[in-house]
Amino acid sequence: MQIQPQLEQAxxxxxxxxxxxxxxxxKHGGYFPGKESHFKVTIVSESFAGLRQVQRHQKIYALVGELLAPxxxxxxAIHAYLPSEWQGTRPDSPDCAHAPKG
Structure with a gap:
């Protein structure tokens, strides 16, 4: 099974x-078609109520930990918001120094 659907399911x-x-x-070095190594997750959930950003990230890591392997x-990259915080946009990812050129 591909990684992205597993991440979504978790x-x-x-x-x-x-x-x-x-x-x-x-956007990263060593890329080839079909590679799944770098992901950005934007998630909005009431499950983050009362949690600081680091705690929100820890909650996500606990759910997807088995997918975080070499x-x-x-x-x-994780952008975790409460519904009251969500403005409909998330930050862009920085360019990778080893990104393929061209």
Whole structure:
């Protein structure tokens, strides 16, 4: 099974109001078609009520931990919001120094 659907399935337990998972692997060195190594998750959920950002990230890591392995996800950017905090946008990812040129 591909990694992105596994990531999405794991995060469904947070009952997100909004969930966006972007495969950003093509923006990183060593990319080849179909590679799934770098992801950005934007998630909006009441499950984050009363949690600081680091605690929100820890909650997500606990759910997707088995996917964070060298042969699976190398990097996971997380943008976790409460519905009251969500403004409909998330920050862009920085450029990777080893991104393919051209």
């Amino acid at each position: 995060l469904q337990s947070l009952q997100p109001d909004y969930l966006e998972i972007l495969n950003e692997s093509s 042969e699976k996800i190398h990097a996971l």
